Amino acid sequence: MTDPLARPLRLPDFEVANRVFMAPLTRSRAGEEGIPTALMAEYYGQRASAGLIISEATNISEVARGYGDTPGLFNEAQVAGWQRVTDAVHGHGGRIFAQLWHTGRVSHEALHPGRPCVSASAVGSDACMAFVVTDGVGRRVPATPPVALNHDGIVQTVADYRDAAVRAMDAGFDGVEIHAANGYLLHQFLASNVNQRTDEYGGSAENRARLLLQVTDAVAGNIGSGRVAVRLSPIFRGNGIADDDPDETFTTVGGLLDDRGLAFLHLADTAVMAKGVGSNMPGVLAAVGGSFRGRIVLNGAYDAERARLDVSSGRADAIAFGRAFLANPDLPARLFADAPLNPPDPATYYGGDAHGYTDYPELDAS
Numbered sequence: 001m002t003d004p005l006a007r008p009l010r011l012p013d014f015e016v017a018n019r020v021f022m023a024p025l026t027r028s029r030a031g032e033e034g035i036p037t038a039l040m041a042e043y044y045g046q047r048a049s050a051g052l053i054i055s056e057a058t059n060i061s062e063v064a065r066g067y068g069d070t071p072g073l074f075n076e077a078q079v080a081g082w083q084r085v086t087d088a089v090h091g092h093g094g095r096i097f098a099q100l101w102h103t104g105r106v107s108h109e110a111l112h113p114g115r116p117c118v119s120a121s122a123v124g125s126d127a128c129m130a131f132v133v134t135d136g137v138g139r140r141v142p143a144t145p146p147v148a149l150n151h152d153g154i155v156q157t158v159a160d161y162r163d164a165a166v167r168a169m170d171a172g173f174d175g176v177e178i179h180a181a182n183g184y185l186l187h188q189f190l191a192s193n194v195n196q197r198t199d200e201y202g203g204s205a206e207n208r209a210r211l212l213l214q215v216t217d218a219v220a221g222n223i224g225s226g227r228v229a230v231r232l233s234p235i236f237r238g239n240g241i242a243d244d245d246p247d248e249t250f251t252t253v254g255g256l257l258d259d260r261g262l263a264f265l266h267l268a269d270t271a272v273m274a275k276g277v278g279s280n281m282p283g284v285l286a287a288v289g290g291s292f293r294g295r296i297v298l299n300g301a302y303d304a305e306r307a308r309l310d311v312s313s314g315r316a317d318a319i320a321f322g323r324a325f326l327a328n329p330d331l332p333a334r335l336f337a338d339a340p341l342n343p344p345d346p347a348t349y350y351g352g353d354a355h356g357y358t359d360y361p362e363l364d365a366s
Contacts, residue, residue, distance in 0.1 A: 003336050004312040005304070005319070009051060011263045011295065012226025014174065016051035016095055016318075019311055020332040023268075023299050023320035024054045024099040024177070024231075026070060027357065028131070028138065028350040034059060034072035036081035041088040042358050046329035048094030051318060054177050054229075054266070055085075057101035060164035063118065064185070065111045066103025066143070068133030069351060073098060073164040079171045086172030097229060097263075098168040099177045100161055100219075104185030105146035105194075106239050108132055118153060119146035120188045120195035120202070120211075125240025128183075131350075138351055154201065154211060157185070162218040165228075175227030178215060181268050183239025186212045187232075190253065192244040205245075205252035213256055225261035229297075233268040234287035235280060247287050254291035265292050266320060269300025285315070304335045330362045339363055 005019050027043075030036055047053060059065045059072040072078045082098070089096045105119035108130035128143035149157065165176045180186035188194045189211045195202050201210050212230070220228045234250040243249050257265060269284045281300055298310060299320035307319040325331050326349070327342035334341055348356020 004308050005332070006336050007311075009295075009318055012261060013224065013263070014095070017049075017093070018051040018332055019318040020051055020307075020335060021297055021318050021320040022047055022050040022053040022325045022331075023322035024056050024179070025322055025326065026056050026067065026350065028067060028069040028133075029352070029357065030069055030071035030081075032069065032133065033077065034065075034070060035077050036071050036085050038084060039354060039358060040071075040081075041084040044085045044096065045088030045092050045094075046358060047325055047331070048089045048092035049330060049332045050094060050325070051332070052174075053089060053094060053096040054231075054320065055096060055098045055173075057099050057179055058164070058168075060100050060102055061160040063107075063112045063115045064102035064160070066107035066184075067131040068111065068138055070101075073100070073167045073171070074160070079167050082168070082171035082173070090172065095174045097175045097177045097227075098164075098171070098173045099179050099231070100164050100168070101179045102157065102160070102185040103130075104188045106130060106143055106184060107146075108141055109144045110141075117144045117146040118149045119185065120148065120191075120208075121197055122146060122148045123194050123196060125194075127238065127240040133351075148197070154214075157211070158214050158218050161215045162222055165219040165223050169223050169227075175229065175263055176219060176223065177229040177231055177266060178212070178219065179231050180212050181231045181233035182236055182270055183241045186215065187236070187241060190243070190249055191241045192249070193242045194240065205249045206256065208249065209253050209256055212253065216257065216260060216262075220260065220262075226263055229263045229266055230257060231266040231268060232288075233270040233284075235283050236268070236270045238270065247289065250287040251289035251291045254288040258292045258294065262294055264295035264297045264317065266297045266299065268320075269298070281310070281315075304338065307335070327360045329360060333363055337363070
């Protein structure tokens with residue numbers, strides 16, 4: 001019997017070879033200018049056997065940055081750097097989406113001098129920490145208190161997402177994922193405790209979802225809805241997120257995204273990943289309430305057995321693996337063979353060189 005994880009999956013615009021997706025993983029190796037390097041191309045090329053790679057979170061603008069040495073898609077040098085990455089992935093027969101990112105209030109003024117950190121409202125949080133790199137040394141620092149995005153800022157933010165998506169396609173990506181999870185800007189607009197606006201972007205769950213929908217429609221209108229995915233983390237409680245009623249919020253969001261013809265909706269059980277405890281994926285799915293009827297990708301501390309169960313039962317169309325891909329560039333082959341996994345080295349997660357990045361052995365060399 002065919003392993004359910006090994007079955008191809010048809011997305012709206014193309015088919016992927018299997019249902020083992022690579023989740024977005026920040027690695028902070030793009031340098032101060034945010035330009036993807038040859039080393040990054042090697043790293044992603046090694047992992048091209050994933051059914052789909054979702055790139056590390058990628059800044060849509062300079063002011064979107066909250067972490068040093070992370071890549072961008074807001075200038076032509078960055079596009080050229082990403083072209084090397086997509087060429088490497090496609091050269092090995094893979095597919096790759098760019099994850100589009102605005103950190104919002106999870107940022108620091110040192111990352112974009114002269115420009116304020118922004119959020120849905122002027123509401124900061126001691127839980128928000130930025131990552132600043134000075135003279136090659138990175139450190140976590142308390143985030144700079146944000147200002148509320150005004151109407152012009154919202155219009156510009158939508159345009160920045162749209163333009164980054166167009167640049168992603170110019171760089172050879174197969175599509176994009178809009179990062180609306182993990183307490184970053186779009187999640188800040190969704191969260192009732194952060195979004196205290198009294199205009200059309202605040203109040204009801206539908207109003208709080210307005211910016212996400214405008215971003216989604218602007219991106220889809222320029223690259224096609226079948227090449228657009230959205231990532232949500234309904235039960236996330238990091239970065240100062242404490243929504244009053246996440247079930248209502250995310251059932252509303254799922255329903256509003258349902259008829260937009262997206263490639264997939266990516267649901268992350270990020271509470272599990274942060275705590276290293278058992279899955280709360282039923283809670284994640286309950287929060288969406290079945291309101292989104294399209295393809296679902298689930299992410300959150302999966303092992304092979306649980307991944308097979310969720311795909312074979314129809315709970316998910318694919319599973320996105322994160323940390324397992326760090327140390328196992330050939331993760332699909334290992335999962336299909338029930339082979340042991342290399343353990344990742346946390347000391348090399350962020351920043352550095354090839355060590356702990358491109359030097360993990362493949363199965364036949366382990």
